[in-house]
Amino acid sequence: MYDELGRVDKDKVVGYVRGLQDPVTGEVSGDSWGEKDTRFAFISLAILSFFDSVDSIDVTGVVGYVERSMNYDGGFGSEPGGESHSAQVFTCLAALAIARKLEIVDRERLSRWLAERQLKCGGLNGRPQKLEDVCYSWWVLSSLKILGRVHWVDCERLCGFILSAQDPVAGGIADRPGDMADVYHTCFGIAGLSLAGFEGFDLEQVDPVYCMPVSVVERAGLRGWIDSRPESWKD
Amino acid sequence: RVEKYCLLNTQVMTLRAQKKYTEEALAATKRLLELNTELHTVWNYRREIFGHLDEWRDAEKKQALLEQELEFLLEIIMKNIKSYWMWNHRTWALCQLPSPSWDGELRLVAKLLAVDARNFHGWDYRRFVVARIREASDDAAAVDRSEFLFTTEQINRDCANHSAWHNRSKLLPAILSELSEEKRQEVIDKEVDLILNAIYTDPDDQNAWLYHEWLLDVQTTAEAKRALLRNKVSAIREFLELEEDSKRPLIELVDAFVAMDDLQPGLVSDAEKKECFAVLAKLRSIDAYHVGKYADTEAMLRKRWAAGV
Numbered sequence: 001m002y003d004e005l006g007r008v009d010k011d012k013v014v015g016y017v018r019g020l021q022d023p024v025t026g027e028v029s030g031d032s033w034g035e036k037d038t039r040f041a042f043i044s045l046a047i048l049s050f051f052d053s054v055d056s057i058d059v060t061g062v063v064g065y066v067e068r069s070m071n072y073d074g075g076f077g078s079e080p081g082g083e084s085h086s087a088q089v090f091t092c093l094a095a096l097a098i099a100r101k102l103e104i105v106d107r108e109r110l111s112r113w114l115a116e117r118q119l120k121c122g123g124l125n126g127r128p129q130k131l132e133d134v135c136y137s138w139w140v141l142s143s144l145k146i147l148g149r150v151h152w153v154d155c156e157r158l159c160g161f162i163l164s165a166q167d168p169v170a171g172g173i174a175d176r177p178g179d180m181a182d183v184y185h186t187c188f189g190i191a192g193l194s195l196a197g198f199e200g201f202d203l204e205q206v207d208p209v210y211c212m213p214v215s216v217v218e219r220a221g222l223r224g225w226i227d228s229r230p231e232s233w234k235d
Numbered sequence: 236r237v238e239k240y241c242l243l244n245t246q247v248m249t250l251r252a253q254k255k256y257t258e259e260a261l262a263a264t265k266r267l268l269e270l271n272t273e274l275h276t277v278w279n280y281r282r283e284i285f286g287h288l289d290e291w292r293d294a295e296k297k298q299a300l301l302e303q304e305l306e307f308l309l310e311i312i313m314k315n316i317k318s319y320w321m322w323n324h325r326t327w328a329l330c331q332l333p334s335p336s337w338d339g340e341l342r343l344v345a346k347l348l349a350v351d352a353r354n355f356h357g358w359d360y361r362r363f364v365v366a367r368i369r370e371a372s373d374d375a376a377a378v379d380r381s382e383f384l385f386t387t388e389q390i391n392r393d394c395a396n397h398s399a400w401h402n403r404s405k406l407l408p409a410i411l412s413e414l415s416e417e418k419r420q421e422v423i424d425k426e427v428d429l430i431l432n433a434i435y436t437d438p439d440d441q442n443a444w445l446y447h448e449w450l451l452d453v454q455t456t457a458e459a460k461r462a463l464l465r466n467k468v469s470a471i472r473e474f475l476e477l478e479e480d481s482k483r484p485l486i487e488l489v490d491a492f493v494a495m496d497d498l499q500p501g502l503v504s505d506a507e508k509k510e511c512f513a514v515l516a517k518l519r520s521i522d523a524y525h526v527g528k529y530a531d532t533e534a535m536l537r538k539r540w541a542a543g544v
Contacts (some may be wrong), residue, residue, distance in 0.1 A: 018450050033279060035323050072404040072449035073442065083355050083401045109445070111528075116441045118524055128397050128442050129353070151527030 001216050014053045017044045026061020027079075037078045038069050042091035045098040046210065049222055054098060063101045066092045074109025086117060086126040086139040093146045094209040098223040107147055107233065108217060114144050115152040122157030123165075123176065132164050133175045134185045137192025138211065145195050145208035148233045155196035161198075162189045187211075243368060244274075251280045256287030265307065272311055275320045282327060294333040301332050303353045309343070311351075316347065322356045326363060329393050337371070340364045345385075352389060353398050362402070382411055394433035397442045404449060411453070420459070426450060427463065439483045451494065460498055467491045482522050485514050486532050489532065496539070508540050 020029045021044070028040040041062050047113035048054045069092060075084025076092035084112045089110065096102045104166040118123045123132025124140045137158060144150045164177045165185070172181030173189035191211055207217040209225055217223050247267050252262045264281040268274065285304075290296035306327050315321070329335050337459065344361045348354065369378040383406045389399035411419050427450060433443040447467060454460045468491050474484040489511050493500040515533045519526050 031279075033282065033323070033327070035319070071401060073401075073445045078355070078359065081402075082359055082403050083398050084382075085355065109448070113441070113445065116530055128440070129395065149528075149531075152525060152531070154524040157524065199484055 001212060004217070005220075010051045010053070014048060014051055014056050015158050017047055018057055020044065021061065022055055023058070023061075026058055026063075026065045028057075028062060028065070038066055038076060038082075038088050039064050039078070039091045042098075044096040045095050049098050050220065052221075059099050062095065063099050063227070064097055067104050070104075070106070073113045074106040074111075075113050084127060086124070087112070088144065089114065090139045091144045094145050097146055097209045097229075100225065100228040102146070102223065102225075102228070102233070103230045107145070109232075111144065111147050111149045111152055114140055114147070114149070118153045118158065122154065122159075122161035124153070124158065131176070132161065134162055134173055134192070135175065135188040137162050137196070138188035141192050141195045142208035142211065146229075148229075150195060150197075155198075159193055159196050159200075160194075162192055165189065178235070190212045238491075240270050243270065247280070249276060251276075256284045258288070260284050261288075267364070269311060272315050272318045273320055274503050278320045279322050285331075297331070298333050304328050304442075312347070313350075316351055316354055317356060318491070319356065319395075322360055326360065329364075329367075332376055335367070337364055339366045341368065348389075352393065354394050355398065358398050358402060376409075378504070379409050379413075380405055382406055390429065390433070392437050395440055395443075400430075400433075400442065400446050404446065407453065423450065423459075424455060427466065434470065440482060444483065444487050448494070457498060461495070461502065464491055464495050480517070480521055482518065485518055487523075489514050493532075493536070508536075511536060 011035065020031070020040070021027070022029070022036075027036045028044045029036055030040050031045075039187065044057060045054060045059075045062065048057055065078065065080070069076050069082060069088070071077060071084045073084050075086075076088045078088050080186070082088065082152065093102070094184065115227050116128070117126070117136060119125060119132050121132055123134070124136035125132050126136050126139065141150060141153075141158070144152060146223060162173065165174045165179070166172070166179040167174060170181065172183070173186040174181045175185050190203070191206050193200075194206045204213040204215065207214050207223065210217050210222065214223070243263070243266055247260075247263050250263060261281065261284045264277050264284065267277055268281070285291060285300065288300070290300055303326065305328055308321060308328070312318075312321055314326075329337075329340060341361070341364050344357055344364060348357045351357065365378065365382055369375050370497075372378050383403065386399045386403040386406065389396050390403070393399075400485075411422060414422060427447070430443055430447050430450065433440070434447065437443070447463075451460050451463055454463060457541070468488065471484045471488045471491065475482055475488075492503045492507055492511050512533065514530050515536075519529050
């Protein structure tokens with residue numbers, strides 16, 4: 001965002017990320033201790049994309065790992081066999097977007113599952129029967145944005161929920177009304193407001209794959225994922 | 236208390252910077268992790284220390300050290316049953332153990348899931364343990380059936396336990412692959428009954444319907460799929476008799492007709508097509524949150540069923 005990527009040692013970073021992929025399974029670890037999670041599928045591809053080095057990793061292997069993490073409800077889990085969870089849905093969709101492989105997604109089933117994350121209060125939850133949380137304004141809404149289905153939830157009510165989770169004295173946004181604000185929920189609350197088309201103040205458009213302003217992502221040459229979506233998604 | 240914590244944190248991080256891999260450092264990390272289980276750098280450091288201890292090179296002593304570690308983890312897991320770091324550390328310990336007790340771990344995770352049946356860390360850990368048991372077993376199919384039974388028990392305890400249904404969805408294909416065509420159909424029929432039971436218990440639960448829809452994918456013949464869909468429509472009509480504005484059954488009715496139409500154009504009668512549009516109009520009025528979705532479905536169906544409706 002500060003346009004200072006040139007200060008980073010590209011080769012070292014790319015080498016580090018490459019080294020975290022299992023050459024046999026295609027799965028990606030978070031660090032040398034080997035925790036595997038589809039979060040790292042996204043993070044590794046995102047990092048490499050900043051350096052125009054996505055192909056320095058075995059992309060087919062990563063895509064295979066993500067595909068094996070897809071479930072009966074159209075959602076994605078943390079690993080093959082893992083239960084669907086909105087945050088993992090985002091990371092898998094974003095990874096597939098960067099890898100240009102969104103066609104493997106069951107768009108209908110997943111959209112329906114995501115639409116049901118909205119609760120009466122207008123907030124979104126991460127999976128069935130769980131509590132609403134402002135951060136899902138990002139994980140769920142960015143997923144719906146990638147799928148082209150943000151209008152499948154009530155955005156106005158969602159905005160109302162996000163704003164109600166503000167700390168009226170100190171500022172910032174919490175996970176839900178009455179709790180303590182923190183930067184994480186503030187970031188995702190604002191990103192959610194932007195995706196939901198909130199017009200109360202002037203918000204930058206946010207890219208749903210990178211959680212950064214569209215202007216920044218365009219400048220970095222990373223918006224190409226939009227054009228490589230399946231044709232039927234582009235209505 | 237905060238001061239004590241900060242002091243301890245500084246102490247541990249200093250030891251780590253000095254690359255101290257001693258018993259003293261180990262003890263310090265333990266005291267710190269008891270206060271805050273989320274310090275993944277400290278868990279990493281603790282594992283590094285273990286690797287440097289003399290006892291680590293002796294299988295018996297290593298076993299004893301790790302068994303103690305598992306006890307320690309058990310003590311603190313209840314502080315935060317959703318901690319990624321603690322579950323990862325336990326997994327690491329089991330992978331390091333010269334003689335792991337996988338059955339013991341299975342019993343343990345069953346107990347933890349009894350406390351929090353939707354804990355995905357617990358379920359992920361259970362799959363890790365079961366995979367090891369399966370590897371070591373000479374009857375992998377029996378292991379699968381046993382796990383399948385575990386999900387049945389969980390579902391009988393609470394038919395809305397989506398984590399159990401999810402796990403079941405991962406086991407069913409393997410179970411089916413072991414069976415003859417006839418036996419397969421028997422199992423699938425039983426599965427349909429089980430999920431319909433869950434649906435009758437809570438018709439508003441989307442996940443139950445999604446599982447039912449997935450069973451369609453599991454069916455191999457078009458005939459079996461048609462039967463399942465007709466079966467679904469009958470079940471929905473029963474609910475709607477009791478409560479005609481029940482949102483979820485109404486949505487599923489439209490979805491069922493779309494699925495039938497996908498299977499074979501002509502399966503859905505003109506009357507049923509008309510009914511879909513009427514249902515969508517009703518849904519727009521009773522479920523304001525999802526009007527966007529209903530509008531899309533209607534537009535899609537109008538395009539598809541343009542003639543004669």
